[in-house]
Amino acid sequence: MKVETQEKPLHPSEKLLEDRLGYQFRSKSLLQKALTHRSAVYEHRSSRNKARRVRSNERLEFIGDRVLGLVMAEWLLKRYPNEQEGDLGPRHAHLVSKTVLAQIAAKLELFEAIHVASHEEKVGVHHTDSVLADAVEAILGAMYLDGGLAPVCKLVHKVWADIIESQPLPPKDSKTALQEWVLARALPLPIYELISQEGPSHTPVFVIRVVVQDIEGRGEGRSKRIAESAAAKDLLDKLNKIKKVKNRIK
Incomplete structure (x- = not known):
């Protein structure tokens, strides 16, 4: 994988997030990109400072969604060896849902590190479930591209554990x-x-x-x-x- 050069130093909130993730990114730009909401990109493009190209977290969110789905599916298969697809499906859908992802974002105190446009920040868009959920998926995608499945599995098993423990029976769709x-x-x-x-x-x-x-x-x-x-x-x-x-x- 090609690592971007001339990377921008991490903001203190990004460094703290790395600590909470329990993972140090080799490519810091991947983490920064995972935390960049599309509104921040549009604001940057409309400003005079166009020296550095900024991209949103949407592409990382795309792959992070698939990575989370795979890691969670494998975990559920091992954890519930006697359950059929009819029970595993609702479990999986619940655990990767926007609601649960927003809960995970709260655990990680993710809102502090998300980059949004100034006008969006004023109305608190970085606190909304959809933005938080998308950022969680983007971070998982960035971790996968930076270090493979192992760190993603470790993080998912750590931060989702309480939610799985609290639901012994499969949720009803x-x-x-x-x-x-x-x-x-x-x-x-x-x-x-x-x-x-x-x-x-x-x-x-x-x-x-x-x-x-x-x-x-x-x-x-x-x-x-x-x-x-x-x-x-x-x-x-x-x-x-x-x-x-x-x-x-x-």
């Missing part, structure tokens, strides 16, 4: 839970609809809506399956809130 909800009430099956697909081809964002009895849920994700699951969860949350309100009225 939101789509399955929603389907069981409507069947128990003899209602028509949920209808899923693709609302939009945005972003570059290597990191698309799908937006899905699902409807039950004129009540709508929406979700987004990097695949239709993830977006459908998010939409189902959104709808389930709304249906449960309605149920609670009706129970109070009674």
